[in-house]
Amino acid sequence: MSNDKTYNGWTNYETWNVNLWLDNDEGSQAYWQEAAQEVYNEAEAESYQTREQAAINTLAALIKEQIEESAQEMLDSANQSASMFADLLGAAISEVNFYEIAEHYIEEVDKEEEKSDDEDDECETCFKPATCDHCKSCDECCAKYECQTLEEIQASV
Numbered sequence: 425m426s427n428d429k430t431y432n433g434w435t436n437y438e439t440w441n442v443n444l445w446l447d448n449d450e451g452s453q454a455y456w457q458e459a460a461q462e463v464y465n466e467a468e469a470e471s472y473q474t475r476e477q478a479a480i481n482t483l484a485a486l487i488k489e490q491i492e493e494s495a496q497e498m499l500d501s502a503n504q505s506a507s508m509f510a511d512l513l514g515a516a517i518s519e520v521n522f523y524e525i526a527e528h529y530i531e532e533v534d535k536e537e538e539k540s541d542d543e544d545d546e547c548e549t550c551f552k553p554a555t556c557d558h559c560k561s562c563d564e565c566c567a568k569y570e571c572q573t574l575e576e577i578q579a580s581v
Contacts (some may be wrong), residue, residue, distance in 0.1 A: 435521040442491060443525045459486060460529035476530060484526035491517060 435438035447453050460483055467479035478521045495517060499510050547562040555563050 435524050436519055438516050438519040439521040439524055440521075442487075442520050443528065443567045446487070446525065456487070456529055457532065460526070464530055464533045464535070479533075480523060480530050481561060482526075484522040488520070488522040491522075492521070506522045512519055534571065 429436040431437040431440045434443065445452070446456055460479070463483045463486070464476070464479040467475045467482060469475040470478060473481070479522060495513050496505070499505050499507075499513065502509075504510055545554050546552070547565050550565055552562040552564070554561055
């Protein structure tokens, strides 16, 4: 007998099933696609993870939180919070690979959308990384032009 628990290309049946239900409803699918795009746009690379890994981790946590909250609400409404059914549901949810589901959504985001926004993080005078939120310029240009607005800086160049 094989210990392989993969199911339809997913880690296991539980992961496949959660993904199926998230993707099977048009409203749910659109919600998670939009959430994935927002999470990706806000994600930042760290020394220990890429931007994409940060987005996947954040989205996985959001999906897990919503699934666990929905399960608890369902059990509470059925007056089954402490029962065999609650234990079985909890055991099934603990088997879900939320990282894999989030990875599936992040793979589909528009990664080009944010690249154009990254260009705004450059000093428009010298193209070094912008550090001043007020004038959107680098430290050197900010000091040189005494934190003038971008229009004032360009007019004086």
